[in-house]
Amino acid sequence: MEESHAYSINTEIDANQTALLSKVNGATITKMSFEEVGEFVLSVLIESTTVNLLIINNPVEEADEDEYPKFEIKSVNDQPQNLEEEVMVKIVEGVEVIRDKITWQNDNLNWDVRSDIAIKIKFKEEQICLIAHDSLAGFIKKEFIKSEDRKEEDLLLDQFWSMKTDLPQSHERERIMV
DSSP states (O other): OOOOEEEEEEEOOOHHHHHHHHTTTTOEEEEEEEEEETTEEEEEEEEESSOEEEEEEOOEEOTTSOEEOOEEEEEOSSOOSSOEEEEEEEEOOEEEEEEEEEEEEETTEEEEEEEEEEEEEEOSSOEEEEEEOOOTTOOEEEEEEOSSOHHHHHHHHHGGGGGTOSOEEEEEEEEEEO
């Protein structure tokens, strides 16, 4: 009988980065800039009345020798080059981190993964959902969502795990207000 092996993987945003995100909540965003690559972006710069944040997806290699998307959020003073600007004056009504807890099995290998797969910034008229894409390049999928209906959002988010598994044993989604 073959021995089974378990991988426990965690790519959650740490407390310091969550605290930075919370500074945008209630603030007025004056400009969002994106480093665009086709249908994806490599970085997002949020300029607000309280803080300027740079958001990237910095994939990390885990014990199973596979790369997993991981958001990195930092406060910045200087604007990086090569960003497409979108000038806006909008008040942030909420910020959510979307965290998935998922398990799956393949042969005698088991995965237990906790990952912050998306950051959602809510405005009065729309929401922007930044989804960490499973790619070596660290792509982020940027989606503007007009409705509060979670069906559209869940369809986008459910595609996240398609690169890892087609048959999750369990899958829980948590929305964390910051």
